[in-house]
Amino acid sequence: MREPGLLDERILVVVDAVPVGRLVSYGDLAVIMQMLGMPCTARRVARTMREFGAGVPWWRVVRSDGTLAPAVAQPAAERLRGEGVAVDGARVPLVQLRWQPDLDALSQLMR
DNA sequence: TCCGTGACTTTAT
DNA sequence: CATAAAGCCACGG
Numbered sequence: 001m002r003e004p005g006l007l008d009e010r011i012l013v014v015v016d017a018v019p020v021g022r023l024v025s026y027g028d029l030a031v032i033m034q035m036l037g038m039p040c041t042a043r044r045v046a047r048t049m050r051e052f053g054a055g056v057p058w059w060r061v062v063r064s065d066g067t068l069a070p071a072v073a074q075p076a077a078e079r080l081r082g083e084g085v086a087v088d089g090a091r092v093p094l095v096q097l098r099w100q101p102d103l104d105a106l107s108q109l110m111r
Numbered sequence: 112t113c114c115g116t117g118a119c120t121t122t123a124t
Numbered sequence: 125c126a127t128a129a130a131g132c133c134a135c136g137g
Contacts, residue, residue: 025119027119030119040134043134044119045118046117047134064121072118076118
């Protein structure tokens with residue numbers, strides 16, 4: 001089992017900062033990491049979540065169209081409903097609940 | 112160095 | 125609405 005690298009660690013820190021009931025897409029996270037100066041893509045974020053997402057609110061990370069990743073759709077839907085998110089089938093209202101991190105506070109978390 | 116692999120995304124059917 | 129195809133790019137082997 002691979003050991004989490006710097007990028008992994010930082011992605012996890014950001015995901016851990018997503019508030020209850022709010023959402024972010026894999027692509028959003030990739031852009032955030034890029035703004036922090038780290039090369040990253042949506043697929044890369046997905047990989048980190050798959051391998052090391054267990055310790056953070058992974059269910060708040062969804063696809064860009066608001067659907068849930070098939071591999072975790074069921075458990076994610078349950079947890080999301082549990083925190084008040086309206087889950088329609090395997091789709092959530094990403095547009096309304098999208099979380100925008102405060103970059104200043106974010107860079108503080110990175111120190 | 113090269114290559115296959117995606118918890119992805121966007122565009123076209 | 126669903127599906128497919130193409131694009132994407134860091135990563136590990």
